[in-house]
Amino acid sequence: MESNHTNLRIPGPTPVTPEILKEMSRFMINHRGDEFRQLIESVTERLKTIYETKQDLHILTASGTGAMETAIVNTLSPGDNVLAITIGAFGDRFANIAEIYGADVTILRSALGESTDPDKVTSVLNNNPNIKAVLVTHNETSTGVTNDIESIAKIVKQDFGKLLLVDGVSSVGSVPLKTDDWQCDAVASASQKGWMAPPGLAFLSFSLESWKANASSTMPNFYFDLRQYKKYMEIGQPPWTPNLSLFFALDKALDLMLREGISNIHLRHAKTAQKFRDGVQELGLKLLAKPESASDTITSVLLPDGIQAKDFLTIAKTEHNVELAGGQQSLASKIFRIGHLGLVSDEEITETLSAIKYSLEKLK
């Protein structure tokens, strides 16, 4: 990593190493030719390995939000009863997409900074037998809180047999999510998160159960029509011109990830996150999330009284070369966030904690 570029500690885009960035500069190829067919097939297979799924997975030229929309509009119909489990801004967004396309959405909301109590999911599903699908965020980027998807999935799938659509944008590839074992019917992610590539591609796993729902789904869609993706994938192509450069980068990033191994990647994220949590607490700061649901990809830290978020973030960036993220919506004046998805060196951890320390001291 060159020393003259910013230590980018926002929750995506993550810093991308020169080794992967170099692939972004490769010459264009025909996206309807043999070379790209081999590339898309190989990238898709390796994404599936990390997703821990043997079912379908498609790659969209879009941001993560596009994959969340794709999950909804390919499985649901206007008027469908849907439970949206939200623990923050991205959970709200998932619910909002379903509402805009005409679903009848019941919301189960937790306080900001808390994860979802699985018992409450049981209770809402018991009280609303017409619910067809459940939307849930795995890792809430706006608060740095991780939901216990394994427990939630057990309730949604085994106890109630509903469709389970998961926003895994900032979780898959960084923290454990066993798509098939946990019976997640669709899981969205995006290239600029734990995948160590620039933004611009989104991923969506899609189970057999999802395809069954798709057969009777009537929400309109064209660019995000997964049936087109499935049909074209039979000849090793996407339906629309794909972002070739990101396929080249992802090809390299996936090599590195599989060489490291999935459980090693999860372990590394857990260790890095713990170092950040310990470090900010040693500075006397408090964490927004409780220890049991604190995210291993994003840490939210409460701003000390009297410190303005904007001043703090500006000093950290301009004087210490560390770019942190502010809070979103109602948390804007209350927290700052540290992104630690993908590769983070010990040097970057130290530099980040030091930037936080000296920026706060300057503002006291």
Added chain:
Amino acid sequence: MESNHTNLRIPGPTPVTPEILKEMSRFMINHRGDEFRQLIESVTERLKTIYETKQDLHILTASGTGAMETAIVNTLSPGDNVLAITIGAFGDRFANIAEIYGADVTILRSALGESTDPDKVTSVLNNNPNIKAVLVTHNETSTGVTNDIESIAKIVKQDFGKLLLVDGVSSVGSVPLKTDDWQCDAVASASQKGWMAPPGLAFLSFSLESWKANASSTMPNFYFDLRQYKKYMEIGQPPWTPNLSLFFALDKALDLMLREGISNIHLRHAKTAQKFRDGVQELGLKLLAKPESASDTITSVLLPDGIQAKDFLTIAKTEHNVELAGGQQSLASKIFRIGHLGLVSDEEITETLSAIKYSLEKLK
């Protein structure tokens, strides 16, 4: 251009020069920070210069098809009467999107290889007073035929006052399209065409008239909701994480384009296209398009009797390093296509014509 890479003569992605490709490898930045704000504002302004519009223009992380969908779902409502003028596969796609979202679509179709007779547009609009919007392809990539948008726009806007949505994916930035002067209400394009960048970003101009239509439009959308793009653009951000690398590349490509000048670019495309048309005719081959509507970005050539498209394309690629495009759908066995958008050197023209000549000779 390195000599060991393919002479990519498909209608997008176009070859991208090392100078522009180099920008794709730049380090990530915060897409919600000052540096990106300056970048998106500057890229948007320069795109508008080339679009010849002073109205809105938004940049989507998507393929060109995404921008076509965005034009429709942000202006129309289910049940709206729409005229779709189609001269090939991409015109059919534009009509199809409108139908899927519930529009009542009247189709005006020309024979493959022909452009739209403007008098027929007048006649259809006279006979269908309920039509609210007209969809039209400027340059039909599947046939290499360019529609006379200036004349069609005059009828649609001045004679009938309808909304005019234009697929300019393979035309803007290569051949003349005066967005404001001709009163085009929305014009879609995409980065991998004349813009000389890799695929992954799409552009959509959006007139005041389109915003008026937007106020009462009820087709559902979220990822492609232009109101979100407009709102976020006020603070120099896109609503969803953008493809940063392509913004870097486009920044460089637009510099080169504006240094050359719009009319020089149009002239260069016209000259290059003429060299291709003359060259293939000198080989004794026939063109699909009539001279008056032949595209200056894509040339469709009729395959001689007895020549299989697949064999011909394979030989041109494997033995002569020139990648041509086949025909689409019903034209698959009848034509091949030469893409000549963006930068094309005289050497590449000669190499392409020579590859065509020797590949055909081998198959005789």
